[in-house]
Amino acid sequence: MDARDLVRSVKVIGSARGRRTVRAAWRRERVDAAGLPRSGPERARVPGLAEGAEPQPGGGVVRFARSSLRVRVAAGGAVFCGWDGATPEPSYALAGSCPEVDQRAFLEPDTEDGWRVVSERVTVTVSRHGAVAVRTPGGVVLRRELPPRWWEPAAGPVEGAPPRWTQRSVVAPDARCFGLGGRSAGPRLRSGTYRLWNTDPGGAFEPPDDPLYLTMPVQLVVADAGSHLIFHDNTWDGAVTLREGVEGEGSGHDRPGRCEVRMEGGPLRYWVIVGTPARVLHSWAQLTGAPALPPPWALGYHHARWGFGSEREVRRVVAGYLERGLPLSAVHLDIDHYDGHRVFTVDRERFPDLPRLAADLADDGVRLVSIVDPAVKAEPGDPVYDAGVAAGAFVRDGSGREVRGEVWPGESAFPDFTDPRVRAWWGEWYAERLAQGFAGVWHDMNEPVSFAAFGDPTLPLSARHALEGRGGDHREAHNVYGLAMARAGYEALRELRPEQRPFLFSRSGWAGLQRYGGTWSGDVSTGWPGLRASLALVLGLGLCGVPYSGPDVGGFTGSPSPELYLRWFQLASYLPLFRTHAAITAGRREPWEFGPEVLEHARAALHERQRLAPYFLTLAHLAHRTGAPYVRPLWWRWPRDRALRDCEDAFLLGDSLLVAPVLEPGVRQRTVRLPRGRWYDQATGQAYEGPGRIVVDAPLSRVPVLVRAGSVVPVVGERGETELEVWAPMVGRTGGGVLISETGDGWEEPTEVRFTTRMRGERVAVEREGPEDVKYAMRVRGEAVGLVTP
Structure with a gap:
């Protein structure tokens, strides 16, 4: 659930809130006008000519007339490059301390009048003008970074105004780019500009709406010459502009692919990992942390709704599943179970005995999962607010005043999760959730969102944050706010209930979110484009290292047709997080609400998911160990197959299954592109030989699934x-x-x-x-x- 578009919010919730969002927007503008450095004339800077180099363990530093570049190869093969003295730490992305260097890697003069760092998996060359080339051990260039450019105040450095920068790069003409977090039009990133700013789109989204809730500067680039991942470790607002290359088909007029990264501040530093997709994601997990291992029940089917309204309704819905023999693992409660939408409370009239409800559901094998929002109602007498004030937990502006925003409880304050003390304080409140009987949590509204009638619906950019003691403002902290909140929740659950693995997923986050849990689509629109976006998001997030995710089945808003609902249900039954969810104003999402035919076919999908439970649990453990996503693009094992690189309507589930969902209305047969090898139709047993295209039946009762021979x-x-x-x-x-x-x-x-x-x-x-x-x-x-x- 998120900030709906304001016109509808005023109609549904009342004009008083609409007026408050106007005041909140004006207040944010005033705070930023007073707290942000004033812009003025700028001057551009480039590195200039190289003046020398200093070998160091794992690489070295090349010094230029107006900058310096540090190149270091980690023991696992990842390459770090940092300009202007940037080092790998501090970083929100890295898991623990910076990895050890590869002692065998060394910096030496290059025959091309520059320097190079040679390691087992990759060679990095640096020209005298500051261009950096990433090469395979055989010398093939995978990526060429052109000399960067900075824009600095003409009058000299200004406190709180680090230089903006741009870096352009070139890749092979046949290269295809994936990732950058959750992108509705993916998973392949076509030519265009992608903003790096976690954003509540203000209502249901569909392709090509962008940006969304979880962006991250992580690209996986796949080409005939090889694959590589590049991660710009910078949390500031920015944008990535891609221009896909064109091959001249032997005419010699190839046009390489191009990438431009622009950041509004912060360090210019990045990591590059070279290898097969599986090796790249494994190294990425070693660098940023192993994906959290969900408890087995979290791999089953979940039912959620904003608007259950009462304990009676929850019991009625659960009974509906049980009476019809439909497997159900968990029920999720949204903000309507809170008292006045206030976090860590319960509406005692509608939910008089939550622990008893949780216990009764557990007897039937159903867990209860709670929403947790970061905004705390700024009202003296509210226990969470009073405790936060006493702990100094809330974000403040440059004058020391508490930053307020308008969220579901009303005027609210926001914990500063970039402060370790605040994370520990916030984590103590999860004991209240466990005492109510909840088995897990889902974090929402944590981009963070503050409703605003105009402008960016978040905190003032000048709002002050601890940033682990370094200090800074919201321009640097915004993108990691959800990540830091996830850390607070995960670490609290581990401490409060050490005998059980935490279950947590978060709408927003950043690189490294997988350490604490997963994510979901957010408020995807009800419609066939929303269905297609659901698959794109799961695939793209998996290639950024977040393997556990899934959509709101049926879309968050609106009332899906029986066919759309069923096809969404069938797709989601093969995704890691299998959850129905809907807005308070949307239609029902229980399978029996769509007629007996849909109920019959949904039952089959649920039982197939239950039948595959050992396979999903195996995939979860493999993701934890290797970083490999459960859901993989068809080119996962065949990255040089160009036809597979452009295929976006099917996916691999682990190594064994190829799932070809139906993403358009009226389809009863569909074309499937096969990777090479033999594949069996799971339903009929018929064998097909790949590579190539086949046509298979896709009746309403199922979607095509093929199994790799030998599996x-x-x-x-x-x-x-x-x-x-x-x-x-x-x-x-x-x-x-x-x-x-x-x-x-x-x-x-x-x-x-x-x-x-x-x-x-x-x-x-x-x-x-x-x-x-x-x-x-x-x-x-x-x-x-x-x-x-x-």
Whole structure:
């Protein structure tokens, strides 16, 4: 849920709030007029000519007439480049301290009249004018950074006004770019400008609305020559402008792809990671932190709504699922369960006994999840507000006055999550949520949002933040506000309930959010474009290192048609976070509300999700260990396949499944582009050979799913025990899979068994590696007559 467009807000909530948003906007303008440095004449600066170089462990520093460049290779192969004395720390993105350097990497003179740093995975060359080229070990250029440019006040440095900067780069003509956080028109980023500023779009969004709630300066670039990730470690407002390249088809008139990064301040520093997509995401997770491991129940189906209204309604909806035999893992309560929308409270009239409700739901295997907003009603007598005032927890302006904004509770104050003391103070309040029986939390409105009749709906840019003791203003803190709030919540849940893994997901965040949990689409519009955007967001976020995400099934606003709802439901049943959700003014989202046919097919999707529970849990553990997203683009293992790089209407779920959702109305057959190898239709068992395009049936009852030949897919069998579906490999080829299993929601080491498959005559031979006491049944699928096991 987020700040709806103001016209509708006034109609729904009342004109008094509309008038307050006008006052809030004017107040923000006045605060910034008084608190921001005044702009004036500027002068441009470039590095100038190189004057020398100083070798250091892992790289070195090249000194120019008007700047310096530090190049350092980390032990895992990631390359750091920092201009003007920038170092890797402090950083909100890095997990813990800066990684150790690669002692084998060294700086040396280059034959091209410059310098180079050579390492096992990458070579970096620096010209005497400040151009930086990232090359493969074989010397192929993956990315060329042109000399940067800064804009500084002509009268000299001004406190609180760091120089703006721009850096342009060139990539191969065939390169395709992905990432930059959650982008509705993705996952492939076409030519255009993408703002780096976490933004509540002010109502339901659809392609090409941009920016959205979770932006981050992370690009994954895929080309024939190789793949690489580039991350500009800068939290300020900025923009990335991309121009896709054009190949001359042998005419010699190739036009390279271009990228321009513009930042309104902050350090010019970036990391580059080179390798296959899997290796790149693994190194990224090592650099910024392993994705949090959700408890097994969080991989089931969730039902949420803004507007349950009462305990009675929650019980009625849950009973509807149970009576119809529909699996349900969790119910999410939105702000309407609060007392006057005030965080860490309960409306006792509508929810007289939340702990009892939570306990009753838990008896049926259903967890209760609570929304948590950052805004605290600025009202003396409110316990959270009074405690925050006493702790000095709230953001202030340059004059020391508490910054106020207009949010759901009314006039509100905002905790400064960039202060470790405030994170600890805020985290103590999660004990109240646990005492109410909640099993997890979802963070909303944390871009942060302050309703405004005009201008940017957030805090004044001049608002002061601790920034871990360094001090600064909202221009630097805005993009990491949600990330720091997620850290506060995650660390609190770990401390308050150490025996269980926390469940947390956040609407906003930044690079490194995966350490604390996942995210969701936010207020995607109800419509077929919103359905397509749902897939784009999950794919794009996964390529930025945030593997756990999903959309609001059916869209946040409006009333989906039965067909649209069903197709959305079917898509989401193969995504990590499987959740229906809707606004208080929107139509229903329970499957039975759309007629008996939709109910029947939704039941099938729910049971298939339940059947794949061991596979999803395995993918969650693999994401935690390797950084690989659950949901992957088709080119994941074949990045040099250009046709796959442009395919955006299907995806891989792990290594084994190819899911081809229906994203348009009236479709009962659809074309699917296959990667190379043999693929089996999961429903019919028919085999197809890739690469190429095939046409498969897509009846209302299901979406096409194909299984890679040789795969071993863990599923729940008919008796409720884990069994293995073994799909016959191609003759002369091997396949395999992995099963990672656990009991409970804690931190116990899981059990892992790996499998290798190959054909022996007409039978599939399965070899295993792992504990012998793990028992399971096997079932052969595909072109084979049986199994051969040790």
